[in-house]
């Protein structure tokens with residue numbers, strides 16, 4: 001199994017490591033490197049991976065490096081690792097929102113093979129969704145290596161146009177937060193109308209889970225499945241009339257805002 005070095009020990013590194021180890025990736029083939037000892041050691045304790053301080057700049061040839069730091073830290077981190085990356089020429093997988101391959105290669109000072117990805121936090125239970133874009137320097141073997149790593153923690157979706165990474169980021173990278181906000185809003189509305197919180201939470205969760213599974217497993221379109229719930233003149237139609245007042249335009253505005261922010265993050269990585 002190939003060696004993986006994580007640069008960064010935050011939320012996304014944790015989600016990917018949790019998912020990889022849960023899916024059977026050997027923990028001893030994973031090293032996590034970050035400046036704060038508590039955070040990297042917490043990952044070592046939780047998952048059995050190796051932890052190393054940020055100064056340990058050794059990269060094994062043939063390994064994969066996963067860049068999991070904030071866009072604004074990328075310039076500093078790549079400058080610090082430049083010598084070791086240049087020598088070992090590993091496959092570099094970036095999970096950073098908004099940061100184009102060209103910016104990463106500019107920071108590296110050379111065109112190393114880079115797979116730019118946008119995973120999401122359900123990766124921690126093997127239920128992630130990742131969009132991927134490969135730079136021209138990535139060979140078939142490296143493409144397969146990236147697919148094996150991200151594919152171990154969920155579904156993978158290659159994009160041929162890097163420009164689409166911003167909308168993929170807005171949809172699936174940030175998407176878990178939208179679904180969670182929807183869960184919160186439904187649960188709170190039910191509680192406000194008298195349902196106890198444990199029942200409100202359980203009914204909300206199972207409704208969203210069951211509906212997503214039904215859509216995935218039947219292969220029917222969301223529109224068709226929605227019609228099956230909606231009796232003419234019934235309760236669902238009464239609620240949908242309210243949702244239709246704003247939900248679709250809110251979805252457009254929310255994804256536009258996220259995609260714009262993704263594009264803007266590219267400039268923070270050059271600081």
Ligand SMILES: NC(=O)C1=CN([C@@H]2O[C@H](COP(=O)(O)OP(=O)(O)OC[C@H]3O[C@@H](n4cnc5c(N)ncnc54)[C@H](OP(=O)(O)O)[C@@H]3O)[C@@H](O)[C@H]2O)C=CC1
Pocket residue numbers: 007008009010011012013033034035036037039040054068069070071073076077080095096097118119120121173174
């Ligand atoms: N959170 C999410 O849902 C998603 C995030 N992403 C992307 O993942 C990346 C990380 O996000 P997230 O995990 O949420 O952020 P966090 O702030 O949780 O983690 C950032 C990590 O970067 C580490 N770091 C900072 N400087 C260095 C350095 N010099 N060397 C090594 N590590 C360093 C920090 O170290 P320390 O812990 O020591 O301070 C920290 O562990 C971002 O680019 C984001 O766009 C992509 C998809 C989804």
Ligand SMILES: O=C(O)[C@@H]1CCC=N1
Pocket residue numbers: 097169173174
């Ligand atoms: O909010 C963010 O910027 C990151 C990228 C996608 C999800 N979280």
